Amino acid sequence: MRRPRHPSGGARAPAGGGDIQPLPAPHPASGGPHPSSSSAAAPSLLLLDYDGSVLPFLGGLGGGYQKTLVLLTWIPALFIGFSQFSDSFLLDQPNFWCRGAGKGTELAEVTATGRWGAGDVANWTSPPTTSFSTVAWGAAGDLSNSSGSDGGDTPPLPSPPDKGDNASNCDCHAWDYGIRTGLVQNVVSKWDLVCDNAWKVHIAKFSLLVGLIFGYLITGCIADWVGRRPVLLFSITFILVFGLTVALSVNVTMFSTLRFFEGFCLAGIILTLYALRIELCPPGKRFMITMVASFVAMAGRFLMPGLAALCRDWQVLQALIICPFLLMLLYWSIFPESLRWLMATQQFESAKKLILHFTQKNCMSPESDIKGVMPELEKELSRRPKKVCIVKVVGTRNLWKNIVVLCVNSLTGYGIHHCFARSMMGHEVKVPLLENFYADYYTVASIALASCLAMCVVVRFLGRRGGLLLFMILTALASLLQLGLLNLIGKYSQHPDSELQLKLAVGMSDSVKDKFSIAFSIVGMFASHAVGSLSVFFCAEITPTVIRCGGLGLVLASAGFGMLTAPIIELHNQKGYFLHHIIFACCTLICIICILLLPESRDQSLPENISNGEHYTRQPLLPHKKGEQPLLLTNAELKDYSGLHDAAAAGDGLPENATANGMKAM
Numbered sequence: 001m002r003r004p005r006h007p008s009g010g011a012r013a014p015a016g017g018g019d020i021q022p023l024p025a026p027h028p029a030s031g032g033p034h035p036s037s038s039s040a041a042a043p044s045l046l047l048l049d050y051d052g053s054v055l056p057f058l059g060g061l062g063g064g065y066q067k068t069l070v071l072l073t074w075i076p077a078l079f080i081g082f083s084q085f086s087d088s089f090l091l092d093q094p095n096f097w098c099r100g101a102g103k104g105t106e107l108a109e110v111t112a113t114g115r116w117g118a119g120d121v122a123n124w125t126s127p128p129t130t131s132f133s134t135v136a137w138g139a140a141g142d143l144s145n146s147s148g149s150d151g152g153d154t155p156p157l158p159s160p161p162d163k164g165d166n167a168s169n170c171d172c173h174a175w176d177y178g179i180r181t182g183l184v185q186n187v188v189s190k191w192d193l194v195c196d197n198a199w200k201v202h203i204a205k206f207s208l209l210v211g212l213i214f215g216y217l218i219t220g221c222i223a224d225w226v227g228r229r230p231v232l233l234f235s236i237t238f239i240l241v242f243g244l245t246v247a248l249s250v251n252v253t254m255f256s257t258l259r260f261f262e263g264f265c266l267a268g269i270i271l272t273l274y275a276l277r278i279e280l281c282p283p284g285k286r287f288m289i290t291m292v293a294s295f296v297a298m299a300g301r302f303l304m305p306g307l308a309a310l311c312r313d314w315q316v317l318q319a320l321i322i323c324p325f326l327l328m329l330l331y332w333s334i335f336p337e338s339l340r341w342l343m344a345t346q347q348f349e350s351a352k353k354l355i356l357h358f359t360q361k362n363c364m365s366p367e368s369d370i371k372g373v374m375p376e377l378e379k380e381l382s383r384r385p386k387k388v389c390i391v392k393v394v395g396t397r398n399l400w401k402n403i404v405v406l407c408v409n410s411l412t413g414y415g416i417h418h419c420f421a422r423s424m425m426g427h428e429v430k431v432p433l434l435e436n437f438y439a440d441y442y443t444v445a446s447i448a449l450a451s452c453l454a455m456c457v458v459v460r461f462l463g464r465r466g467g468l469l470l471f472m473i474l475t476a477l478a479s480l481l482q483l484g485l486l487n488l489i490g491k492y493s494q495h496p497d498s499e500l501q502l503k504l505a506v507g508m509s510d511s512v513k514d515k516f517s518i519a520f521s522i523v524g525m526f527a528s529h530a531v532g533s534l535s536v537f538f539c540a541e542i543t544p545t546v547i548r549c550g551g552l553g554l555v556l557a558s559a560g561f562g563m564l565t566a567p568i569i570e571l572h573n574q575k576g577y578f579l580h581h582i583i584f585a586c587c588t589l590i591c592i593i594c595i596l597l598l599p600e601s602r603d604q605s606l607p608e609n610i611s612n613g614e615h616y617t618r619q620p621l622l623p624h625k626k627g628e629q630p631l632l633l634t635n636a637e638l639k640d641y642s643g644l645h646d647a648a649a650a651g652d653g654l655p656e657n658a659t660a661n662g663m664k665a666m
Contacts, residue, residue, distance in 0.1 A: 081300020
């Protein structure tokens with residue numbers, strides 16, 4: 001009696017074999033009819049095994065042309081780093097004070113004497129809370145309307161005024177600004193986005209993030225349908241148009257609208273370069289190549305303050321950020337389409353031309369084709385292309401689960417990152433080091449750099465799934481300890497024996513709470529950054545080539561939603577922040593369980609089609625002991641399994657290097 005067939009074409013596993021993946025559809029034997037004679041027949045297995053046959057034929061990553069292409073995917077990461085972190089400088093809310101009647105004379109006297117009177121201090125107004133720190137109650141940087149050679153023009157700032165003082169100081173109609181980011185003028189000071197207009201700053205921050213989210217979703221689907229190269233070139237062209245137009249904005253509405261489209265195009269560049277980088281590399285080099293690009297983007301982040309100090313004006317800074325993308329216009333002539341995507345979508349005519357281009361660039365001889373890739377490719381030239389949309393994931397059994405788990409992981413990682421950053425640099429922790437813009441900025445950047453370095457070590461020893469699990473556990477512990485332990489310290493310090501002990505206990509508890517909060521925040525930011533980055537990379541490895549950009553778009557868009565929570569909380573004047581932190585802390589516990597459902601992709605070949613993606617199965621986190629019965633059967637064992645002898649023909653269609661967890665690297 002034959003068992004019912006699974007919709008994907010394989011034999012359905014028995015009722016108790018939930019962990020056993022369906023086998024791919026059977027392929028015709030070598031002596032049967034030619035695959036092109038039937039539209040349902042799959043192409044040659046040799047062509048489907050890109051990592052095992054096509055990539056070695058091209059020399060892997062050892063070919064000079066492949067190295068050049070990888071280098072071309074690294075260089076734009078520097079420009080991307082500039083664009084991604086430009087909001088911290090363009091939209092930083094500076095210190096400001098009312099410019100009253102006769103203020104210019106007073107300022108001149110203050111500049112000459114270097115002293116500030118009581119009336120000057122009374123007119124100083126603090127900005128609302130920013131993403132890095134609420135108020136820089138220290139050195140205020142350059143003053144846009146006053147100057148001094150000895151630095152004596154910076155006033156000694158008082159404590160943050162209460163709500164009533166802010167309301168009264170906002171009655172004036174003109175302000176002077178103390179911009180902290182090295183600029184003489186930014187978007188806030190250009191259009192006076194303070195007091196009643198402060199909410200427009202948060203809308204401007206929304207615009208870039210929302211543009212990135214929509215860009216990831218839309219360009220990901222398009223890149224799977226028309227190819228990576230057209231989307232990349234389209235995005236480069238229009239980011240130049242919209243990015244340079246942003247610098248010519250005449251009001252904040254125009255600025256926010258154009259920033260949305262700039263973010264949309266930036267998402268297309270980030271997404272396609274990430275996918276091209278992954279698809280160029282053999283299994284053992286994928287993570288290293290991706291991390292190098294992350295370090296290049298990190299370099300752009302560290303160089304951004306110097307670039308702002310060099311430009312002095314926000315319009316010049318915006319233009320200087322976008323102009324390097326002009327170099328990428330050369331990609332029209334030097335950057336090819338992804339060969340892996342062409343092979344996976346059965347565009348063999350274009351793939352043949354590109355393979356010949358690779359061999360010519362690498363000066364390879366036809367004799368290097370030991371496995372006979374080109375003869376097999378010649379037989380398949382008449383096959384029609386077969387493109388797939390990301391919506392096909394809905395009909396799968398395992399693939400959709402893996403993508404959803406990684407989406408939740410990236411959302412949680414980037415969402416809770418803001419909670420830790422605010423806990424460390426918010427108004428409730430008053431540490432002198434963290435009351436300066438540059439200290440805030442470089443602290444966050446240094447933690448991200450340390451996180452990337454730790455990822456390189458952890459992933460090497462624990463793999464993708466083990467590393468993701470470890471960092472998520474650290475995130476959950478830091479969050480729960482910060483929410484629970486600090487409250488316990490405050491609770492037990494409120495029951496001393498005398499009033500003196502009460503004062504000492506309260507003072508000591510505040511000091512201890514601040515130190516613990518900073519420690520837990522640093523650990524949380526460190527781990528949550530790794531969770532978000534590793535989730536994106538994990539998705540790129542386990543999503544099939546035919547829908548890789550679509551899957552990457554979903555995970556990157558989820559990360560964008562996590563980042564979007566930061567300006568939302570700021571827009572509501574920090575209301576709901578504690579609930580925000582609790583929700584994400586609960587999500588970390590759910591993610592720890594869900595990560596165990598993911599497969600391990602280290603040293604595995606990339607899946608090329610939906611069937612390959614379904615073939616990825618989860619394995620035990622720890623290896624089996626010798627003599628222990630494994631929980632998952634291998635393909636060889638499936639052939640001998642009682643009741644599945646009729647599926648032996650299907651098993652013959654698997655590549656020689658197939659395993660229970662996908663495709664083993666050659």
